Amino acid sequence: MAGESGAGSLIGAMDAVVTRHPQVLYKMMHDAGPVVRTESADGGTVVVASRAIEEEVLRHPELFSSAGNSGQMGTDRPLIPIEIDPPDQRKYRRMIDPLFAPRRMRALEAPIEKLVNELIDRFGSASEIDFAKQFSLPLPSQVFLTLIGLPLDDLPRLLEMKDGVLRAHHVLGTDFDDPRCEVLKKEMAGAIYDYFDRALNNRESERADDILSGLLEGEVDGRRVTRQELLDICFILLIGGLDTVSASLDCFFAFLAEHPTHRRQIVEDPSLIPSAIEELLRYEAPVMMTSRIVTADTKLGECPIKAGDNLFMFHGASNTDEEGLPDAGEVKFDRQSCRHFSFGGGVHRCLGSNLARLELRIALRVWHSRIPDYRIKPGLELEFTPVIRTTYAFPMVLGASIEHELLP
Numbered sequence: 210m211a212g213e214s215g216a217g218s219l220i221g222a223m224d225a226v227v228t229r230h231p232q233v234l235y236k237m238m239h240d241a242g243p244v245v246r247t248e249s250a251d252g253g254t255v256v257v258a259s260r261a262i263e264e265e266v267l268r269h270p271e272l273f274s275s276a277g278n279s280g281q282m283g284t285d286r287p288l289i290p291i292e293i294d295p296p297d298q299r300k301y302r303r304m305i306d307p308l309f310a311p312r313r314m315r316a317l318e319a320p321i322e323k324l325v326n327e328l329i330d331r332f333g334s335a336s337e338i339d340f341a342k343q344f345s346l347p348l349p350s351q352v353f354l355t356l357i358g359l360p361l362d363d364l365p366r367l368l369e370m371k372d373g374v375l376r377a378h379h380v381l382g383t384d385f386d387d388p389r390c391e392v393l394k395k396e397m398a399g400a401i402y403d404y405f406d407r408a409l410n411n412r413e414s415e416r417a418d419d420i421l422s423g424l425l426e427g428e429v430d431g432r433r434v435t436r437q438e439l440l441d442i443c444f445i446l447l448i449g450g451l452d453t454v455s456a457s458l459d460c461f462f463a464f465l466a467e468h469p470t471h472r473r474q475i476v477e478d479p480s481l482i483p484s485a486i487e488e489l490l491r492y493e494a495p496v497m498m499t500s501r502i503v504t505a506d507t508k509l510g511e512c513p514i515k516a517g518d519n520l521f522m523f524h525g526a527s528n529t530d531e532e533g534l535p536d537a538g539e540v541k542f543d544r545q546s547c548r549h550f551s552f553g554g555g556v557h558r559c560l561g562s563n564l565a566r567l568e569l570r571i572a573l574r575v576w577h578s579r580i581p582d583y584r585i586k587p588g589l590e591l592e593f594t595p596v597i598r599t600t601y602a603f604p605m606v607l608g609a610s611i612e613h614e615l616l617p
């Protein structure tokens with residue numbers, strides 16, 4: 210995941226059209242070349258848009274560091290593990306990964322299915338809903354809060370803090386480079402630290418079967434993790450847990466609403482859902498990019514790059530690179546192999562991917578068994594946010610017949 214300020218003008222330049230259908234941008238990137246370096250008064254910017262080059266970057270964290278990203282989300286300290294490099298990064302991952310292991314996640318299957326059904330039940334007989342407010346936001350948020358061990362009543366405040374950190378410009382209704390954004394971001398980042406400090410105090414006196422309790426038992430280098438380290442970890446878990454799966458649901462359902470033939474495939478054959486999810490993750494890449502700082506002069510492909518350059522990997526561009534994946538620009542739910550970078554890769558590969566996949570699978574399965582027909586409210590253009598592609602309003606009409614949509 211990348212915050213906003215480090216990515217500077219690149220993110221500022223992404224408008225609603227680009228973020229809604231970024232494949233157009235990725236095509237332009239492919240035409241420009243697998244890796245492009247530009248230089249301005251602020252230094253060098255490197256954009257990676259190729260499968261092979263992204264793999265190379267991810268294989269070499271010593272040359273492409275995550276440490277220099279610190280501060281993008283308004284924090285004073287590097288977030289753990291996303292803003293630190295190996296070998297320390299690996300030690301923390303060894304401690305955190307078991308808390309998100311597939312076995313632990315599988316235990317969530319029944320409660321998630323129940324929640325998906327409850328959310329759909331609440332639509333009642335409505336023929337129009339706001340998919341964002343009534344489904345894609347509450348589902349992952351409630352799952353995450355329960356898993357980590359936080360009260361559901363705190364959700365509005367947590368969302369406010371998360372949005373202030375990730376999208377200060379959106380919250381303030383202003384331009385990306387308005388100086389007030391940095392102020393809000395720092396304020397909300399501080400509030401997240403304070404919130405978790407109190408939550409950990411509570412959990413220290415009364416343990417439960419949740420992530421906070423698990424983290425309190427965590428050890429690195431044979432010692433207990435400090436409170437400060439725990440806060441650096443909780444911060445990024447909150448950002449990952451509250452935003453990315455909602456964004457994925459928004460991207461997936463927008464695609465499926467507009468592609469009835471694809472939708473019909475998973476309605477008629479739900480066993481396609483796991484591969485459909487990988488294909489939609491690949492094509493939609495809900496987290497558009499992640500960034501690194503180059504640590505030494507080197508070359509990527511034929512392109513010379515310099516120490517200190519800001520490097521951006523556009524996952525969706527690498528995912529749709531035809532080199533190594535025929536018809537990469539097409540969405541095919543029956544692909545045999547669909548390797549993608551939507552969860553990143555290498556040492557920083559997403560630690561929430563098991564949880565994310567589980568939620569997405571259950572959501573798609575239950576939804577399509579109950580609501581096979583739906584469409585974006587006619588006449589509306591959805592607006593997606595940059596970097597983590599989510600939407601705050603998604604008016605959806607339920608029950609629009611697939612057959613009707615397929616008519617010429």
Ligand code: HEM
Pocket residue numbers: 210275290291292298302445446449450453454457495496499500550551552553554556557558559560561562564565566
């Ligand atoms: C479909 C949903 C998700 C997507 C698309 C996604 C995407 C990503 C990406 C691209 C990275 C790599 C960042 C980098 O290399 O700098 C990443 C890392 C990470 N993700 Fe996710 N994520 C998702 C869900 C989650 C969830 C649910 C959580 C938390 C519960 C989470 C927590 C994290 C953390 C902590 C890292 C940092 C790992 C490290 O640096 O070692 N993610 N994610």
